Amino acid sequence: MSSTRRSRWTNLGLLGAGALLGVSLTCARPAPTGEGPAFAASSAIGALLAAEPAFARATTESGGTTIADVAARAMTSVVNLSAERAMSQSGTSPMDDPLFREFFGPGGPWEGQPDPGTRSLGSGVVVGEGGVILTSAHVVDGADEVEVTLHDGRELDAKVIGTDPRTDLALIRIEGKAPADMKPLPFGDSSKIRPGDVVLAIGNPFGVGQTVTMGIVSAIGRTRVGIVDYEDFIQTDAAINPGNSGGALINMKGELVGINTAILSRTGGYQGIGFATPTAMAAPILRSLLARGKVVRGWLGVTIQELDRDMAQALELEPRSGIVVSDVAPGGPAARAGLERGDVIRSIDGTALRSSARFRNLIAAMAPGTDVKLQVLRDGRMHHVAVELGTLPGDEQAAGAGPGGPASLQGTQEGDKDEGLLTGLTVTDLTAQARRKLEMPRRLRGGVVVTAVEPGSRAESMGLAVGDVVLEVDKKPIGSSADFRRTSRKVGDAVIVLIYRGETTLYLAARR
Secondary structure, three states: OOHHHHHHHHHHHHHHHHHHHHHHHHHHOOOOOOOOHHHHHHHHHHHHHHOOOHHHEOOHHHOOOEHHHHHHHHHOOEEEEEEEEEOOOOOOOHHHOHHHHHHHOOOOOOOOOOOOEEEEEEEEEEEEOOOEEEEOHHHHOOOOEEEEEOOOOOEEEEEEEEEEOOOOEEEEEEOOOOOOOOOOOOEOOHHHOOOOOEEEEEEOHHHOOOEEEEEEEEEEEEOOOOOOOOOOEEEEOOOOOOOOOOOEEEOOOOOEEEEEEEEOOOOOOOOOOEEEEEHHHHHHHHHHHHHHOOOOOEEOOEEEEEOOHHHHHHOOOOOOOOEEEEEEOOOOHHHHHOOOOOOEEEEEOOEEOOOHHHHHHHHHHOOOOOEEEEEEEEOOEEEEEEEEOEEOOOOOOOEEOOOOOOOOOOOOOOOEEOOOOOOOEEEEEOOHHHHHHHOOOOOOOOOEEEEEEOOOOHHHHOOOOOOOEEEEEOOEEOOOHHHHHHHHOOOOOEEEEEEEEOOEEEEEEEEO
16 A cells, blocks of 8 residues: 555544544533434434443353453463474475465564474364364474463363364364363354454464454355365454464354464455364364374265356256366276266255265265265266265375366477467477377376467366366267367367366366
8 A cells, every 4th residue: 555545544434433433422412401303313322321331242042242251261271382393304394395484474473483393383172071172283293292281271282183184174182181160162063153243363473462353154065265275265354363273263152163263464464354174174173083093085986077167058058056086096996986077966964065076075074985966967977976985095185176276388280270260379299209298197098188279268267278188079089180170170169178187187167
């Protein structure tokens, strides 16, 4: 913000304060005699200022208690954490972790300081008997020692039970016998919260001590934030700052509905956008960490994409609902059940699908061996497919979009240039050398390599890039640049293209 604009906002703030002060002075004058309009207005304003603010009371379900009552009960179940880390042999501080920087931002108090060891301050929530505490994985990741400070200042040692970096959640437990008054915070149903619901955030911002802030739920189901692999965040404007990470987000019944995870900030401090992992996602993670010390996720063995408007038109689908299978892992659960590339999954166990992130989270939350029923649209006909989920391999994704960036490959010869919906795209035949360079799996046959994409062309707008291998156009296999030219000239008002990129296949679509 420029100095001129900043000054303008400051002046407006002063004018607003003066207006409020004027109202107060008017109300403070001696009451006029009689029952005129001025007397009525003055009495109404006075009554309004004297009344208890509506937001100071919790919901009727909580018995009419105040927000202070709700906070007081919950604060005894929220703890402060201090995690000691040793410097790695490479000399890199854990403070350099990208997730840590994403949350805390640049310019923190550690900048420019010698760091032979690192003490991380965060928060945690007591969720189980015996001193079981749920927190954020980045708070305790790599910790040699964890120190827990209770609400009344007592300090206890704890050990890490397990962490799940894919959701940024971790579980720790008090060493020895936990104090009898260390009570778990009851879980609330995060699936029932709505934008506009009042929530409280409890944690230890900047290490100053336990703090309560209030706000509302700004949004639910936030995905594609780019913080962790599995995202379904609650967004809130309750003030969350460095040190709140791992703390509690509670509803007006005093129930835990989220674990504060990160903030969106350009300064490293609160700017009105905070994210919390909902309890609906945290609960199965907690159970898995408690039982096994790690998280075991279900695996379907597909790569999926959103069904956007262009793709729906190209596939002649109405209404636009479901997700598109763009690749099937050979030998995986989906392949064994008969799922195919190009299938549109409309529902899972009767739940309609409108988001690939939602589908991915549902699959990951299920245990391996779980039987799921998928409603699948293929070639205009609806099919019901039963799949037994496998175990998610450590280096693969349960279900989600494939990697992004295209491989780099310079064409060795000028190919054909299409003049229809794929205008601006130059391709060449796929040689054995090109296949090796692109590390294409043997299961993928044929294809042409994109060697040039004109800036501003239709091809660029639909997402095609140099190094992509075009395998199909409108579901028709492409074996050569001649095939590509012949097929692309026949496309109508919409086209769908299957490409290979970044070790997976995916669909791109365009329409006139």
